[in-house]
Amino acid sequence: MPPGLRNIVILIALMGMAQIALPRIDFDVTQLYLFYPDSSLFRPWQLVTHMFAHGNIMHFLFNVIALVSFGAIIEYRLKTKRFLMLYFISGMGSVLLHFLSVGYEAWSITGSILPQIQGVISGDFPAGFTSPQGTVHYGPMLGASGAIYGIMVAFAFFYPNEEMIFMFIPYPIKAKYLVPVIVGIDVVFGFSNIEGNPVAHFAHIGGALAGFATVYIWNRKDRNKHWINY
Numbered sequence: 001m002p003p004g005l006r007n008i009v010i011l012i013a014l015m016g017m018a019q020i021a022l023p024r025i026d027f028d029v030t031q032l033y034l035f036y037p038d039s040s041l042f043r044p045w046q047l048v049t050h051m052f053a054h055g056n057i058m059h060f061l062f063n064v065i066a067l068v069s070f071g072a073i074i075e076y077r078l079k080t081k082r083f084l085m086l087y088f089i090s091g092m093g094s095v096l097l098h099f100l101s102v103g104y105e106a107w108s109i110t111g112s113i114l115p116q117i118q119g120v121i122s123g124d125f126p127a128g129f130t131s132p133q134g135t136v137h138y139g140p141m142l143g144a145s146g147a148i149y150g151i152m153v154a155f156a157f158f159y160p161n162e163e164m165i166f167m168f169i170p171y172p173i174k175a176k177y178l179v180p181v182i183v184g185i186d187v188v189f190g191f192s193n194i195e196g197n198p199v200a201h202f203a204h205i206g207g208a209l210a211g212f213a214t215v216y217i218w219n220r221k222d223r224n225k226h227w228i229n230y
Helices: 005-024 058-079 080-110 146-158 175-192 203-228
Strands: 128-131 134-137
Touching: 005 058, 005 080, 058 080, 058 146, 080 134, 080 146, 080 203, 146 175, 146 203, 175 203
Parallel strands: none
Antiparallel strands: 128 134
């Protein structure tokens, strides 16, 4: 396992142990999850810590398996510095689109993207609020999925014809078909706005878009540099 990927996996594992241990000393681990900035529970460090926290063991295992499956190949391709940059840029892209989606929810219901801070609504609603016009969800969001989507899209970008086996599908599918389908499913569910759906689909989409933009720009710069040097 290359060093960048190894360190990320170690941080995810340490965060998992912290999520188990810290409540035993009365530490509120939700302070490590990501809340919308309008929430009284939002803290700046959550922008980073949420990328390493997970909701349960299945969430943890699925993300680590996906991260290792795609991450090792991409780190060998991009080298460690760029791989780590890709991880965090994709994670921040995930946060940005997630916040935009929540902000749109808040604006469509209250006319403000920060209704509590701007005093449009009265009272304290840490995790969001429900009104006759609809529900605004302030969080929390947690998991490495947004960053992993960026790495997964990078894999499809560099190795489009690589055949992959996905979960319970019994035959291989090329990355250039499978990855867009996975992202497309998030687009469908994200705009469907299904009540009670715990997945932050727009976070996945944001990570995928940020990852694609990053490797596309890097690839163009590398190609231009090659021709100039040649």
